[in-house]
């Protein structure tokens with residue numbers, strides 16, 4: 001249901017979309033979660049690496065995917081999207097330059113560097129924009145690709161010459177997810193062997209590796225976490241169905257912690273939420289795992305978490321930090337969260353304080369004094385996960401919470417309003 005409201009000051013005029021949440025309703029429901037945003041973006045980009053039609057199932061309908069599909073078309077791919085299935089025919093990739101208008105709309109456009117170098121041995125890409133959560137430089141990407149023989153020129157944009165592409169040993173100074181993915185995309189078709197040391201361990205990387213191996217690539221993750229790639233001559237088209245999005249799963253389960261009640265995720269992903277599951281239990285939730293599903297029940301105030309620190313996988317995922325911060329604002333006790341991945345990922349705290357939260361941020365650490373309940377308020381999302389965190393806060397708050405800048409949330413959540421509505425929340429999109 002969509003409600004129509006005048007802007008606060010009564011002026012008719014431009015309607016700004018926002019989510020309106022009447023807090024205090026317990027959740028109770030089962031849900032099947034969308035495909036993984038952070039796996040599907042590199043997998044769609046990797047379609048460039050070979051001709052023929054790749055068919056991707058359980059592809060989430062989110063704006064970051066729309067942007068990626070737009071870039072695939074801009075370089076010459078034929079793209080058909082029907083509901084949650086996307087078909088990409090990369091037979092005629094003819095353009096190796098990514099339009100700045102598209103590239104600046106999503107950070108993951110940087111992955112087209114590795115894919116275009118892998119396919120065409122050249123690429124021109126505007127330097128991707130940073131975003132609210134941090135500067136997000138691409139120095140690790142460039143250093144890794146330079147190890148593979150790629151040379152760069154240009155300031156405003158990155159012009160990459162991959163004519164000398166060849167396998168090499170890459171040592172990442174930090175296990176960057178994107179730099180690991182870019183290295184894989186550039187190395188799959190490069191002559192020789194590539195080793196990526198201190199590669200990122202996130203499950204989304206292994207889903208990309210699995211997809212590429214189905215296409216004929218020869219990629220192995222060794223016990224020490226390094227990734228070994230034997231360059232091959234070509235890749236073949238395949239049909240593939242995406243795993244569920246582990247961050248969206250964590251978000252919906254946390255909904256039952258924030259509002260109380262029960263949520264069962266029917267397509268629980270095999271890997272990626274091991275540590276968050278332990279934290280849910282520490283907060284007092286009852287978690288029941290079955291073959292393919294996970295059910296979380298929670299009643300009363302969650303317990304505080306004395307100390308939590310984000311870290312590369314298998315550590316606590318930075319993408320759940322905002323969501324835990326929002327829920328711990330009403331925990332019974334004091335919690336402390338240290339954000340070690342992005343330098344600016346506590347922007348949501350100011351919005352939570354408008355709801356009465358008692359949180360102070362010093363440097364990269366948030367000190368949270370839990371209160372019995374937040375008060376509904378008008379708040380604004382500042383990035384994708386902070387927007388989802390504010391929705392969680394609204395679910396448990398008293399009165400009405402309105403969350404603006406829903407476009408941020410739609411980058412990664414197919415329809416958070418529909419999904420929480422199905423789980424029993426009183427939530428609607430208004431404009």
Ligand code: EPZ
Nearest residue numbers: 038108136137138139140141176177178179319341342384
């Ligand atoms: C991916 O971003 C995810 N995005 C992010 O999810 C996620 O938070 C992040 O990995 C960490 O897990 C996608 O997969 C599309 P990084 P990415 O390279 O690849 C610094 C979400 O909410 N760094 O691992 O950009 C960087 O500034 C999004 O779904 C460099 O300094 O993350 C950051 O501090 C947000 N130089 C840290 O490393 C580089 O060249 C981690 O970045 C690259 C990164």
